[in-house]
Amino acid sequence: MGSRSFLSRLREGDEIARMVTFLFAASVVIVTLLLVFELWQGSVLARHKFGFHFFTTSVWDPIFDQFGAWPFIYGTLVTAGVSLAIAVPLGIGAAIFLAELAPARLSDSLEFFIDLLAAVPSVIYGLLGVFIVVPLMRDWLQPALKSSLGFLPLFQGPAYGVGFLTAGIVLAIMVIPYIISVSREVLLSVPRDQREAALSLGSTRWEATWKVVVPFARGGIMGSIFLALARALGETMAVTMVIGNNPIVSASLFSPGYSIAAVIANELTEATSNLHYQSLIELGLVLFLLTFVLNGLARLLIVATSQRGAGMGNS
Amino acid sequence: MNARLRWRKFVSGFMLTMTGVCALISVSVLFFILGYLVYHGGTSISWNFFTKLPSPVGETGGGMANAIVGSGKLLLLATLFGVPIGFFGAIYLAEFSGSTTAFIVRYAADLLNGVPSIVIGIFAYALAVLPFKHFSTLAGGFALGLMMIPITLRSTEEFLRGVPNSLREAAMALGASKSKTIATVIVPAAYRGILTAILLAFARVAGETAPLLFTAFGNRFWSNGWNQPTASLPAMIYNYAISPYDDWHRQAWAAGLVLLGLILIINIVARAILSRGIAVPRA
Numbered sequence: 011m012g013s014r015s016f017l018s019r020l021r022e023g024d025e026i027a028r029m030v031t032f033l034f035a036a037s038v039v040i041v042t043l044l045l046v047f048e049l050w051q052g053s054v055l056a057r058h059k060f061g062f063h064f065f066t067t068s069v070w071d072p073i074f075d076q077f078g079a080w081p082f083i084y085g086t087l088v089t090a091g092v093s094l095a096i097a098v099p100l101g102i103g104a105a106i107f108l109a110e111l112a113p114a115r116l117s118d119s120l121e122f123f124i125d126l127l128a129a130v131p132s133v134i135y136g137l138l139g140v141f142i143v144v145p146l147m148r149d150w151l152q153p154a155l156k157s158s159l160g161f162l163p164l165f166q167g168p169a170y171g172v173g174f175l176t177a178g179i180v181l182a183i184m185v186i187p188y189i190i191s192v193s194r195e196v197l198l199s200v201p202r203d204q205r206e207a208a209l210s211l212g213s214t215r216w217e218a219t220w221k222v223v224v225p226f227a228r229g230g231i232m233g234s235i236f237l238a239l240a241r242a243l244g245e246t247m248a249v250t251m252v253i254g255n256n257p258i259v260s261a262s263l264f265s266p267g268y269s270i271a272a273v274i275a276n277e278l279t280e281a282t283s284n285l286h287y288q289s290l291i292e293l294g295l296v297l298f299l300l301t302f303v304l305n306g307l308a309r310l311l312i313v314a315t316s317q318r319g320a321g322m323g324n325s
Numbered sequence: 326m327n328a329r330l331r332w333r334k335f336v337s338g339f340m341l342t343m344t345g346v347c348a349l350i351s352v353s354v355l356f357f358i359l360g361y362l363v364y365h366g367g368t369s370i371s372w373n374f375f376t377k378l379p380s381p382v383g384e385t386g387g388g389m390a391n392a393i394v395g396s397g398k399l400l401l402l403a404t405l406f407g408v409p410i411g412f413f414g415a416i417y418l419a420e421f422s423g424s425t426t427a428f429i430v431r432y433a434a435d436l437l438n439g440v441p442s443i444v445i446g447i448f449a450y451a452l453a454v455l456p457f458k459h460f461s462t463l464a465g466g467f468a469l470g471l472m473m474i475p476i477t478l479r480s481t482e483e484f485l486r487g488v489p490n491s492l493r494e495a496a497m498a499l500g501a502s503k504s505k506t507i508a509t510v511i512v513p514a515a516y517r518g519i520l521t522a523i524l525l526a527f528a529r530v531a532g533e534t535a536p537l538l539f540t541a542f543g544n545r546f547w548s549n550g551w552n553q554p555t556a557s558l559p560a561m562i563y564n565y566a567i568s569p570y571d572d573w574h575r576q577a578w579a580a581g582l583v584l585l586g587l588i589l590i591i592n593i594v595a596r597a598i599l600s601r602g603i604a605v606p607r608a
Contacts, residue, residue: 027504031417034410035430038474042433045440045448052451103347111341112348120352122596127355129525129592130585131532133559137566137581138358141365141574186351216337244441246535247559251567271443271535278450279539294447298440305439 046298053292055285064292070257070273072282077289081257083296085174085267089249090242092178092263093185098235100182101189102224105231108190109197110219121194128187136251139180144171144252147179152264167262172254175263180248185238192237192312196230197223199319230315236308240301246271270297359585366582369575374583379545379556385572389580391547395462395555396531399541402466402551403473403530408523410470411477418478419485420507431479438475445471446536454540460554465541469530476526484518485511517598524595528588534559558584 056064060077067078108117148171155165200223208218224231254266255276270293281287373388380387414434418427449468454460488511496506512519537543537560548555558580565577 023504024502027507028417028421031413031421034413035417035422035426037410038414038430038437038478039433041471041474042437044452045437045444048448048451049444052447100347100351103344104351107341107344107348111344120348123352123355125596126589126592127351127358129528129588130355130358131534131559131588133532133534133562133566134358134362134581134585137562137577138361140566141578142361183354186354190348190351214333214337216340217333220340240439244443246441246443247563251563271441274443274447275535275538278447279542291447291451294444298444301439301441302436305435309435 049291049295049298053288053295056288056292059285060289064289065296068257068259072277072286075283075285077285079270079289079293079296081259082268082270082273082293084259085177085253085257086243086269086271088174088263088267089177089181089253089269090239092175093181093242094235094239096179096182097186097189097238101186101234101238102193102231104186105190105193105197105234106219106224108194110215110223117194121191124187124190128191132184132245132247135180135184136248139176139248139252143176143180147171147173147176156264163261164263167260167264169264170254170266172252173264173266174253174260177249177253177267177269178263180252181242181245184245184248185242188238188241189234192234193227193231196227196234196312196315196319199230199316200226201319226319227315229311229318233308233311233315236304236311240304240308243304244271244297244301246275250275359589362578362582362585365575365578366580370579370582374576374579378547379561379576382570387576389556389558389561389576391544392556392558392561392580393583395541395544395548396557396559398462398548398551398555399465399469399537399557400527400531402463403469404523404527406467406470407473407526407530408477411474411526412481412519412523414474414478415481415485416507416512418482420503420511431482434475434478437471438479442472442533442535446539449536450539459552460540460542462541462548462551462553462555465537465555465557466551468536468540469533472530472533472536473526476529477522480522480525481515481519484515484522487518488514517601521595521599524591524598528591528595531591532559532584532588534563538563 056077060067064077064079065083066080067076068080069076069078070081071077108120112120148169152165152169152171152175156169159165204222204226205218208222209215213221249269250272253269253272255268255272256266257268257273258265260267274290274293274297278287278290281290371388373386375388375393376390377386377388378391379389414430418430422430445468449464449471453464453467457464492510492514493506496510497503501509537557541557541560542554543560543564544554544556562577562580562584565573565580568574
């Protein structure tokens with residue numbers, strides 16, 4: 011191959027194919043860099059004017075050009091936190107069932123449904139959120155929580171239906187498939203001898219799972235949680251439809267709130283001033299950086315855990 | 326059997342049952358969603374839904390013909406923009422590139438894949454809407470196409486790499502040039518996988534709403550050509566669901582049923598194509 015001249019390879023089309031496909035591959039990198047550049051450059055005014063105070067102040071006032079993002083950041087973190095509190099135990103439990111207990115055929119067909127669930131678009135979750143979850147919350151779950159756990163500041167105040175808790179629950183439903191698929195995959199990569207060793211030492215099936223298999227896969231499971239968190243932080247439509255869109259910082263989960271993605275969705279096309287527009291882009295930049303870090307961490311953890319399983323003689 | 330062992334066995338049985346309950350709850354959510362959509366959407370869907378324009382506020386009836394056509398146009402543009410970049414980029418990665426270039430491109434694609442859709446919307450707005458000072462179908466197609474690139478690229482590369490090296494070597498040994506080998510041996514060997522990847526990418530962006538709010542915007546009438554704002558099914562669902570009108574709510578359910586049905590069917594078909602089986606590992 012090496013002895014053939016550049017010209018003869020060109021005539022056979024190899025060099026052309028190489029160059030053309032390279033252009034396509036390079037354009038992926040260029041588009042990504044352009045996206046980062048646009049976010050950075052587009053928020054320069056807001057970054058210089060507000061500095062770090064942008065993240066700590068709570069006044070969002072387009073009329074007087076004052077922009078503080080704390081209520082949106084708070085809403086994003088609280089809803090993501092609520093969603094993980096629900097989705098992590100449920101998702102990991104289901105993953106353990108699929109990987110350790112269910113026969114392969116049952117596990118595969120359930121995984122098929124889980125994959126379909128992951129394909130449901132977020133606006134559909136929002137639709138069900140608005141018409142099913144919100145009335146359920148208002149008429150049933152929130153009054154029940156209030157009468158049983160109402161002494162906690164988390165569950166006080168009027169039950170509107172919309173708010174942090176509702177958004178968190180809808181998000182939880184959305185991220186569970188991600189936790190299940192990735193955790194199941196990681197649990198399946200744990201070498202068989204680990205299980206057998208634990209069982210032969212006299213542990214029960216659950217002890218072998220919980221004290222040996224799950225710790226072995228801990229890194230990958232953490233990775234799946236980070237993936238879910240990244241998705242919950244960036245989720246727009248479903249949250250916008252059920253969070254109440256009101257920039258309130260409140261300890262109560264019943265209170266309506268606002269999230270970063272929701273405020274961008276609602277205000278970007280209607281930004282009244284350049285500073286308003288740039289502040290929204292800065293919020294987009296924050297969202298981008300958060301998901302960038304979380305996705306990177308998740309990928310590292312998942313790959314490291316799967317390789318650890320493979321390194322111990324598991325195919 | 327002493328008490329301690331009995332207790333341990335009880336805990337084991339109990340916790341394992343609980344994991345089964347977790348799995349049951351998670352999977353049943355899908356059937357709840359489908360059930361509700363079929364129940365509410367099925368009663369609201371009618372022939373008019375597919376053939377009529379949205380009726381003016383306050384008048385019942387009307388349909389979403391413009392949104393269905395709009396979604397089709399947006400997805401066509403997205404496919405034309407996203408799939409070639411992903412496909413040819415993947416060929417470069419799998420067949421031509423050195424490891425450093427491949428790492429950079431893959432890294433960029435993974436980064437792009439993780440970007441929240443609302444941020445893709447901001448980017449498309451800044452790049453394809455602001456300079457022209459109007460929303461357009463083109464801008465919407467661009468935003469959705471961006472989201473198709475990383476999915477197509479990563480899975481196509483995976484499937485190309487799954488083609489056994491012996492096939493490459495056999496073609497080369499017969500004197501075929503590299504480009505000829507790729508076009509006539511490698512891509513055909515991996516075509517099921519590649520088709521699946523494209524279909525899944527298509528299904529994923531078919532339901533995207535957030536990037537469309539800033540780009541295709543929405544339209545209550547027909548959108549002529551490619552340069553006007555256009556309605557789309559996901560954006561219609563959003564607007565109708567948060568509206569105060571009962572009739573619009575019914576239409577939102579109908580649109581949800583149509584959209585979800587389309588997406589689930591594409592997903593199932595894509596997986597069926599893949600599982601019809603060839604010697605290529607699953608992505």
